[in-house]
Amino acid sequence: MKTVITSTGNEINSKFDLRFGRTSYFCVYDDETGNTEFILNDNKEAQGGAGTKGAEKVIELGVTKVVSGHFGPKAKELLDKFKIQLVTMPDDTKTIAEIIEMMKK
């Protein structure tokens, strides 16, 4: 099963990003192969609709859960429709590597 984690940078030691639509990178983690892939978010500076476009991208990737700090109403509505699990984490001091480590246990 694949998971998307929002990230502030494009490497495994980058900090976790609290925003969903305007995150810098989407990190796709596959728990079967253990691979991570970083995808640049081109809607970071968008005027509007960043959440919707981000959600569309996540749906295209075919993941089962998304980890972020906060989901806007539009993104939430869309992700709920496709039965994607939304996980919110309150603290942004963790790195992507730490979150993946927690999920492996």
Next chain:
Amino acid sequence: MPRRVTPRKIVAPPKFKYYKPVGHNISKSEKIELLYEEYEAIKLADYDMLNHNDAGELMGISRATFARIYEKARKKIALALVEGKILEAKFGNAYFDDDRYECSNCKATFNITENSVKDKCPICNNKNINKIEF
């Protein structure tokens, strides 16, 4: 600073984006924004036939607040009917009625969907999860 608006709990958004009249010069008519919570109020009071007290409880607000939202909704719908205006569904101050859970170990909050693991935290696989009460 004024008091923050209590978010209103709704079961599902309306099935339409716009409600528009037929046989009327609609290109000229303006839109009226019908908020999700106003739609929900109409649904609970006039479709599900609940009294305002029970309906308010379901939406997580007081009877008086429910009555105010319901009143606004009725005025908007009446205006749209009489003047042939378009009703537009808008998000407003709502949140959806799905259950959210919190993990007691890593403080992550999450919902449980059909495709996800049911009884443990998606982050740390801790079995100790609690339902969040609003």
